[in-house]
Amino acid sequence: MIRPELAKMKGYIPLDPVDVLGKQAGKGVAGVIKLDGNENPYGCSPRARRAIARFPYYNYYPDPEQRELRALLASYTGVPAERIVMGAGSDELIDNILRLFVRPGDSVINCPPTFGMYPFSTEVCGGVVVGVPRKADFGVDVAAVGRAASGARVVFIASPNNPTGNVTPREDILALLETGLVVVVDEAYYEFSGETVAPLVGKYPNLMVLRTFSKWAGLAGLRVGYGMFPEDVAVALMKIKQPYNINAAAQAAAVASLKDLDYLQGTVKAIVKERGRLMKRLQSLKWLTPYPSEANFILCRVGPEAKAVWQYLRQNGIFIRYFDSPALREYIRISVGKPEHTDAVIEALREFRKAYPFKGERMAN
Numbered sequence: 001m002i003r004p005e006l007a008k009m010k011g012y013i014p015l016d017p018v019d020v021l022g023k024q025a026g027k028g029v030a031g032v033i034k035l036d037g038n039e040n041p042y043g044c045s046p047r048a049r050r051a052i053a054r055f056p057y058y059n060y061y062p063d064p065e066q067r068e069l070r071a072l073l074a075s076y077t078g079v080p081a082e083r084i085v086m087g088a089g090s091d092e093l094i095d096n097i098l099r100l101f102v103r104p105g106d107s108v109i110n111c112p113p114t115f116g117m118y119p120f121s122t123e124v125c126g127g128v129v130v131g132v133p134r135k136a137d138f139g140v141d142v143a144a145v146g147r148a149a150s151g152a153r154v155v156f157i158a159s160p161n162n163p164t165g166n167v168t169p170r171e172d173i174l175a176l177l178e179t180g181l182v183v184v185v186d187e188a189y190y191e192f193s194g195e196t197v198a199p200l201v202g203k204y205p206n207l208m209v210l211r212t213f214s215k216w217a218g219l220a221g222l223r224v225g226y227g228m229f230p231e232d233v234a235v236a237l238m239k240i241k242q243p244y245n246i247n248a249a250a251q252a253a254a255v256a257s258l259k260d261l262d263y264l265q266g267t268v269k270a271i272v273k274e275r276g277r278l279m280k281r282l283q284s285l286k287w288l289t290p291y292p293s294e295a296n297f298i299l300c301r302v303g304p305e306a307k308a309v310w311q312y313l314r315q316n317g318i319f320i321r322y323f324d325s326p327a328l329r330e331y332i333r334i335s336v337g338k339p340e341h342t343d344a345v346i347e348a349l350r351e352f353r354k355a356y357p358f359k360g361e362r363m364a365n
Contacts, residue, residue, distance in 0.1 A: 040218035090225035165293025191216035193294035
């Protein structure tokens with residue numbers, strides 16, 4: 001009785017939590033360096049921790065309209081509260097956008113390499129994924145998207161893009177809006193880049209912008225995301241979302257986070273600073289190529305040895321990301337951690353190089 005297309009589809013492969021990784025590595029949580037999920041190594045705001053501990057009403061359902069949180073987000077983003085919709089992570093918003101706009105058999109444009117939830121949720125919602133690969137520099141091929149737009153409904157653009165770290169220029173977003181597609185700009189890493197098209201929401205009836213508290217605010221485990229939409233779309237999304245989709249603890253933590261911006265912006269600055277240091281250290285390893293990033297991770301091209309590097313680091317308690325997909329099999333992605341994490345990663349990469357020297361011409365590097 002299962003829908004046949006769902007019975008055949010590949011599921012999304014999520015990351016294991018830190019306690020499971022500790023058991024896998026035989027080192028315990030304290031021996032793990034987790035740099036595979038683009039999480040905030042400094043954790044959440046101290047005020048958020050206190051808010052969760054002190055919240056007195058866990059026996060009641062949470063506010064289904066997230067009134068206080070949306071009001072604070074209006075101040076933070078400059079977008080009116082009536083245009084803001086919350087989601088259990090931006091994942092839920094991706095799913096609800098597709099439910100709203102995509103009928104069974106409709107096409108959704110995906111620009112790989114990019115975030116895997118876009119094609120996953122499209123298939124779950126009965127849509128058809130149309131892949132428009134990015135250019136050699138990982139920029140969006142706007143002309144190719146335009147050619148594929150006929151008959152399509154939605155295009156997802158992550159900016160900065162995951163896993164490549166590059167921002168999509170505003171002029172490219174404007175060109176995509178001209179196609180008539182629903183253009184969903186996923187700004188999950190906005191706080192690390194400072195580049196946004198949020199001020200354009202409302203000026204274009206087909207522009208939607210997603211963000212999350214998972215990265216900059218250190219609340220990945222509580223699943224709090226939000227989107228900024230044209231007002232009629234926001235009304236429709238509020239109607240179809242699960243009523244109590246943001247639990248009380250998550251709401252309390254997100255509210256407290258927005259009241260502790262000095263602390264969180266300090267951790268963002270620390271991560272951006274360490275991103276620069278990690279880039280320089282990676283550039284010193286002549287056998288891999290790191291790509292410039294405006295996010296909290298760095299993509300590196302390694303070559304055929306990429307999976308072996310990933311496995312070697314895992315054995316040493318360092319967890320980075322390897323993507324077993326045709327476009328990314330020669331790449332690894334390293335989340336930006338604390339300075340001591342950078343030092344440990346670079347040392348492990350040097351040890352790998354000594355233990356497994358590459359053959360042929362690359363040996364000279």
